[in-house]
Amino acid sequence: MDSIELTDELTDNRIENRVAALIEPTLVDMGYELVRIMILGKLAPTLQIMVDRADGSLINVEDCEQISHAVSAILDVHDPIEGAWTLEVSSAGIDRPLVRVKDWNRFSGHLAKAETMIPVEGRRRFSGIVLGADEHVARLRLDDGSEVALPFAEIRKAKLVLTDALIDACQQMKDGAVSVEDIDDSSDQDNTSQPKKSGKQKRYKTH
Numbered sequence: 001m002d003s004i005e006l007t008d009e010l011t012d013n014r015i016e017n018r019v020a021a022l023i024e025p026t027l028v029d030m031g032y033e034l035v036r037i038m039i040l041g042k043l044a045p046t047l048q049i050m051v052d053r054a055d056g057s058l059i060n061v062e063d064c065e066q067i068s069h070a071v072s073a074i075l076d077v078h079d080p081i082e083g084a085w086t087l088e089v090s091s092a093g094i095d096r097p098l099v100r101v102k103d104w105n106r107f108s109g110h111l112a113k114a115e116t117m118i119p120v121e122g123r124r125r126f127s128g129i130v131l132g133a134d135e136h137v138a139r140l141r142l143d144d145g146s147e148v149a150l151p152f153a154e155i156r157k158a159k160l161v162l163t164d165a166l167i168d169a170c171q172q173m174k175d176g177a178v179s180v181e182d183i184d185d186s187s188d189q190d191n192t193s194q195p196k197k198s199g200k201q202k203r204y205k206t207h
Contacts, residue, residue: 012039019047019080023071027051032067035092036099046086058170059091094170095162101152104133110166114140114158120150
C-alpha cells in the first residue's frame with residue numbers, strides 16, 4: 001500500500017487532492033459531482049467527502065450509502081491515510097459551502113458569508129448577495145449596496161446563509177431531495193454509522 005502518513009511535512013491538501021483524483025471518475029460515472037474533500041482532525045482523522053447529484057437535486061441517505069460503498073472499495077486498495085480514520089460521505093446541504101465557480105453562479109441572488117485569507121478593501125469577512133464568479137474572482141453585493149470582488153484563490157471559506165428564499169429554491173429541485181424538515185444545522189448530526197475494517201469507519205450525513 002502507498003499510504004500517506006499525516007505529518008507536519010505533508011499537508012492535508014495533498015491528501016485531499018490525491019483522494020479527489022482517485023474517486024472523482026467513479027462519482028461522475030455514478031451521476032454525482034464532487035463538491036469538496038476535507039481532512040478533519042489528526043490523531044483519528046475524518047475524511048469528509050461532500051457530494052452533489054449531477055442533476056441538481058439534493059442528496060439523500062441512500063445516495064450516501066451507495067457512494068460510500070463505491071469510494072470505500074477504491075480507498076481500500078490505495079489506502080490513502082495511515083492508521084485509523086473515518087470515511088464520512090455528506091450532502092452539501094441547503095446552507096451549503098460555496099467551493100467551486102459553478103456554486104457561486106448557481107446560487108447567484110442568494111445571501112452568503114465569505115472570509116478571505118488576505119484583506120480585501122481593508123477587511124476579511126463579508127456578507128452579501130451572491131453575484132456570481134469566474135476563475136479569478138467571486139462577487140458579492142454588500143448591505144450598503146456596494147459590490148466587492150474577492151480573489152477566488154484567496155477565499156478561505158464561503159457559505160450560503162439559510163433564508164426562506166433559499167429554502168424555497170431548494171424545494172423546487174427534483175424529487176429525491178432531503179425535505180426541509182430533515183435539515184439540521186449541527187454538522188455533527190449523523191444518519192448512520194458503522195464500523196469498517198482496519199480501524200476505519202463509515203458515516204453518512206445529510207443536512
